[in-house]
Amino acid sequence: MADSPVLRSGFAAPSTPTLRTRRARWKDGRLLLGVLLVAVTALAGAKLLAAADDTTAIWAVKRDLPIGSTLTGDDLTTVNVRFTSDDAAKQYVAADADLTGLILTRPISKGEFVPRQAATTKSDSERTELPLSITTGRLPSDTAVGDHVDVWVIPKDQPAQRLWNEVRVVQIDTVKGVAASSSRRQVLIALGTKDANRLSAALPLISTGETVLVRRGR
Numbered sequence: 001m002a003d004s005p006v007l008r009s010g011f012a013a014p015s016t017p018t019l020r021t022r023r024a025r026w027k028d029g030r031l032l033l034g035v036l037l038v039a040v041t042a043l044a045g046a047k048l049l050a051a052a053d054d055t056t057a058i059w060a061v062k063r064d065l066p067i068g069s070t071l072t073g074d075d076l077t078t079v080n081v082r083f084t085s086d087d088a089a090k091q092y093v094a095a096d097a098d099l100t101g102l103i104l105t106r107p108i109s110k111g112e113f114v115p116r117q118a119a120t121t122k123s124d125s126e127r128t129e130l131p132l133s134i135t136t137g138r139l140p141s142d143t144a145v146g147d148h149v150d151v152w153v154i155p156k157d158q159p160a161q162r163l164w165n166e167v168r169v170v171q172i173d174t175v176k177g178v179a180a181s182s183s184r185r186q187v188l189i190a191l192g193t194k195d196a197n198r199l200s201a202a203l204p205l206i207s208t209g210e211t212v213l214v215r216r217g218r
Helices: 020-053 199-208
Strands: 056-061 076-081 128-135 148-155 161-175 184-191 209-215
Touching (some): 148 199
Antiparallel strands (some): 148 209
16 A cells, blocks of 8 residues: 655744753853852952951060069060950050060060060169149149159248259149149159159158149150
C-alpha cells in the first residue's frame, strides 16, 4: 500500500521556543549579586583596616619603678592603644615625647602607661611649694598657672618688702570666706633651693602682713 502523500504547504514547522534569553538574564543577575558582595566585603575590610590604624603610640614601663626613679631608655617601651576619646589619650605621654632623665613623682607598675603628671624635671622635683592665702585685689584677677610673679609682703606699720623674684605659680584656687568681702585666693608657688633658704625669714612677715603678687610680663 502506497504511503500517503505528504502535504507541503511551503511553511516550515514551528520550532520549540528557546530559553537562551531568559537564562542569560538570570546569569546577569547572579553576576551583579556577586559584584555587590565583593564590593561590600572590600568596604568592610577597608573599615577594619582603618580602625586597626586608629591607635595612639604612648609610653609604658617595662618594670616596676618606685617614686624618685630617673627614667632611662631601658625603662620604657612603646605601645599602640585605641582610646575611646581624645581626652583619654591626653592623660598619657605620647611616644614622641622624650622622657629620658625625668624623675617619677609617683610609683609606676610594670606594663602601666606613663601618666602625664607622673614625671618631672630634676629642678622641679627639688622645688619647695609654698601656699599663700591672698586677699582678692592683691593679685591680678586673671593670675593663672605658669605665671611668674614677684611676692611682696606689707607688714603692719612697716614698709612693703619683696620676698621673692619671678617665682612660678603652680596652682591657684578661689577660697570664699563667710562674707563676700573676705573672698581670698589660694595660690601655690614653687621655690627653688635658693629661694627656699629664705623661708625662715619670710614666714613671720607673711603671717603678720598682707601678701601681694606682682606678675611679670607673660
